[in-house]
Amino acid sequence: MQERFPSDSITVLTDLVLPGETNPLNNLFGGELLARMDRAASITARRHSRRVCVTASVNHVAFNRAIPLGSVVTVEAKVSRTFKTSMEIFIDVWIEDRESGIKNKANEAIYTFVAVDETGRPVEVPAIVPQTEEEKKRFEAALRRKQLSLVLAGKMKPHEATELKALFMQE
Numbered sequence: 001m002q003e004r005f006p007s008d009s010i011t012v013l014t015d016l017v018l019p020g021e022t023n024p025l026n027n028l029f030g031g032e033l034l035a036r037m038d039r040a041a042s043i044t045a046r047r048h049s050r051r052v053c054v055t056a057s058v059n060h061v062a063f064n065r066a067i068p069l070g071s072v073v074t075v076e077a078k079v080s081r082t083f084k085t086s087m088e089i090f091i092d093v094w095i096e097d098r099e100s101g102i103k104n105k106a107n108e109a110i111y112t113f114v115a116v117d118e119t120g121r122p123v124e125v126p127a128i129v130p131q132t133e134e135e136k137k138r139f140e141a142a143l144r145r146k147q148l149s150l151v152l153a154g155k156m157k158p159h160e161a162t163e164l165k166a167l168f169m170q171e
């Protein structure tokens, strides 16, 4: 199967925060942001694998900054690593300053998608080749994140998570 680059499947969704999408503090409702991230990540997974893809797990979400009503929000989703049938998708969320146009990072998340056939059975995906320094760093750490996710889901025994365990042994 032909290897692909993260830039081949990157998805960038830009949209406003409207009144129906906020919490009582007039900031973007967390569930709405999760949905936007899921949509962007699912398009990226589909572009990379050219298959139907399902969300297998949400491994990490950090709501570092509130996103006020009226903000222009950009959600950028990229494949950070592929395994056999699963893909880790890294999502960065930016808010655009109205006057300067400068984008500031607000949040990030890491989702795992699995490519499936018509019957919902997992199928193999093409490998990813990271290009930039950031892509290489995220690729490198993804195996430990997969192991942690599988251990937490009860799908891997802690003693089998070799690379994850090694992280805690470092001085």
Ligand SMILES: CC(C)(COP(=O)(O)OP(=O)(O)OC[C@H]1O[C@@H](n2cnc3c(N)ncnc32)[C@H](O)[C@@H]1OP(=O)(O)O)[C@@H](O)C(=O)NCCC(=O)NCCS
Binding pocket: 054, 055, 056, 057, 082, 083, 084, 085, 086, 087, 112, 114, 116, 120, 121, 122, 146, 149, 150, 153, 155
């Ligand atoms: C995701 C799903 C296809 C996995 O099916 P499964 O029978 O567990 O299949 P497998 O055990 O072969 O796992 C498939 C891949 O997913 C990975 N995976 C499964 N659960 C995972 C988890 N919690 N975290 C990280 N990876 C996970 C496995 O490691 C495997 O990866 P690999 O082939 O790249 O090594 C299946 O559980 C499913 O269809 N879930 C519902 C998905 C859905 O509806 N999502 C929308 C949410 S409402």
